[in-house]
Amino acid sequence: MKLRILILLGIIVLAGSCKEEVLPKPKAMLRLDFPNAQYIDFKSDCDYQIALNKIANLKQKPDCSMAIDYPTIKGSIYITYKKVDNNITGLLLDAQKLTYEHVAKADNIASKEYVNSGEKVYGMFYEVTGNAASQAQFYLTDSINHFVTGSLYFYSKPNYDSIYPAANYLQKDMLKIMESLRWK
Template identity: 35%
Template sequence: MTNFRISQLISILLLLFVIAACGDEMPIPKPPTYLRTDFPKHTYKRTNLDCPYSFELSEAYNYNPVMENGFRTCHLDINLGQLNGVINFSYIEMEHPLKDYIDYSLNKVEEHKVKADAIEDKQFLDPEKRVFGTFFELKGNVASPFQFYLTDSNKRFVSAVVYFNARPNYDSLRPSLEYLKQDLMHLVETFEWKK
């Protein structure tokens, strides 16, 4: 009789196991998703700095002059707000030939060549305002997706490099990059040297 009870117990346990195992569906992994970002409308305000330049900057961003030895400089850290990034904006009174400064900027772009899928550049020439320069867009999983330099070709030079506070993932950053590119192009197009 004990064999009969053991057989019944095994049958009941086996039946419960089969019922429990058949009820679950196979888990299906979810597709990757990216954060949706709603960007503010593009509105701009001219900078009011005690520096030899001015430009229009998106009202969504704010800037802080970089301090050196307790003094304000004309270098800026431009905080990109909800885009979670920064533009390192440097102003230089040229003491060497212009070519040295341009070569330095080009070398900064070249550093990203290993990771970049493509590097596009656009020349800016405005002889009337004496603003000349190049805007670089680096595509792919690069640390710095945008860089540019501007000069009066005589004594003043600025360069800017964009960094995001996130791991470079071009596909997920693309909406932010497209939004930012419009603001950067506006900055470059409205850039002026003060007399």
């Protein structure tokens, strides 16, 4: 009798334990919240001035180039300044070549022309999609005296799906830099 009760109890336990409740996974998206951008005018002894996001740390070099670091986002915008000395064609070709070196890893490179004729600032903005090393680049010039380039890089191996929100945020800062640039 005891054996029958144990066998019956074992069958009940085994039958009850085989049932697995299936729960669907909820849909989720990565959400990164960045602070609303607040800009301050950055003025220096260089031949240009720009507006910078308050969350950025600026590292300026003596040649008027700079690194604009965003430690909380783990990315940087690198700005390079060069004087134009009858070499505008070469500077333009170098800036475009730098952008199109990312073609091998990029899914797409979209370009937007930038013109601010009132301030004599002309250039191009490139948005790079895909797993390229740089997600955005730009150049600005007055075609006579000044030439500025900017490139966006992250401190990690590029994985576009993961860095997209941060890239989008920093691209807006790059556009603000372009719009605020004034020659001295």
